[in-house]
Amino acid sequence: MLPQLTVQVLHGDTAGPNVLFKDSEIAAIVDFRPPAPGYLAWEIARLGCDPKSVLDNSAESWLTGYTDLTLAYRDANPKASVDDLVSSPRVGCAATLCSAFPLSVPVxxxxxxxxxxxxxxxxxxxxxxxxxxxxxxxxEALRDALR
Structure with a gap:
C-alpha cells in the first residue's frame, strides 16, 4: 500500500551512471531525455535502490546510506512530504520487481x-x-530519521 504520492517534474533517470562527481561533490547530472512528470519517491529510489548499491554493502550500511540520501533530499527540498520520502524504498522495490528488463532482452x-x-x-x-x-x-528507520 502506498499513500497519495507527489508528482513533479523529474530528471527521470537519476541513476548512478548519470550522476558525475568531482571528489565528493556532484559535478553534473547527465542524460539526454527531457524531464517529465513522475513520482518524487521514484527519483529518490532510482538512486538509492540501484541493485548494485543495495548489494555492494551490508544491509545495515546500505540502509544508513539510503537514510542519508533521503535526509539530504529533504534538506534540499524541505517541502517534500514524509510520506513520499518514507515510501521511496517501497516504490524502488516495486519498480525493480515489475520491470521486465533485463528479462525481456532474450525475447x-x-x-x-x-x-x-x-x-x-x-x-x-x-x-x-x-x-x-x-x-x-x-x-521505520526512515520515519524515525525524518521526525
Missing amino acids: ERPHILDAAMEAYGRVRHEAALMLLDRLPVME
Whole structure:
C-alpha cells in the first residue's frame, strides 16, 4: 500500500551512471531525455535502490546510506512530504520487481544476451528480494530519521 504520492517534474533517470562527481561533490547530472512528470519517491529510489548499491554493502550500511540520501533530499527540498520520502524504498522495490528488463532482452534481442546481462538479471532479482524482505525495517528507520 502506498499513500497519495507527489508528482513533479523529474530528471527521470537519476541513476548512478548519470550522476558525475568531482571528489565528493556532484559535478553534473547527465542524460539526454527531457524531464517529465513522475513520482518524487521514484527519483529518490532510482538512486538509492540501484541493485548494485543495495548489494555492494551490508544491509545495515546500505540502509544508513539510503537514510542519508533521503535526509539530504529533504534538506534540499524541505517541502517534500514524509510520506513520499518514507515510501521511496517501497516504490524502488516495486519498480525493480515489475520491470521486465533485463528479462525481456532474450525475447526482443537474443543476440545481445551474454554472461554480464545474465549476471545483472540475477543481481536485480537478489536486490529486489532483499528490499522486499527489509521494507518494514527501512520504512521505520526512515520515519524515525525524518521526525
